[in-house]
Amino acid sequence: MEFSKTENILSSIVDILKHIDDVQNDVVELSERSVLGFNNFLEENSIQPNEKILEVFQYNDIITQQLSAVSDAIAMIEKNIDIYLHAVKHDQNALGDSIDKLSGKLMQSLKKAKEKQQAFSGNALRTEHTESIEFF
Secondary structure, three states: OOHHHHHHHHHHHHHHHHHHHHHHHHHHHHHHHHHHHHHHHHHHOOOOOOHHHHHHHHHHHHHHHHHHHHHHHHHHHHHHHHHHHHHHHHOHHHHHHHHHHHHHHHHHHHHHHHHHHHHHHOOOOOOOOOOOOOOO
16 A cells, blocks of 8 residues: 555544544533533422432542543554554654554554543443442
């Protein structure tokens, strides 16, 4: 595959990832507004949150952490693609070796994102567990 085609494909991937990241940032902002609104309602009406309500707030925190981890993965992928494109632009002979290195780095980014997903989600997504969510 010639460099210009590779560059176009990878640039398209970066643009798609940037769009996904923008949408995620909007979701985080809306989620935070929602929680703040709900919290204000509780305070204004002098309602003490019970365990279920606290669990809902914890879910929101988990959602925010998950989206943040995805944003970190997107940033790492974008960085690796930029490094790859810069390196190959200056050395056309490195195209094959560099794509293998890029692939390895992208897989490392994926592995790290999956580890963060696992660490952040705790028991929230496993309904078969009877353990409660750990509150910070």
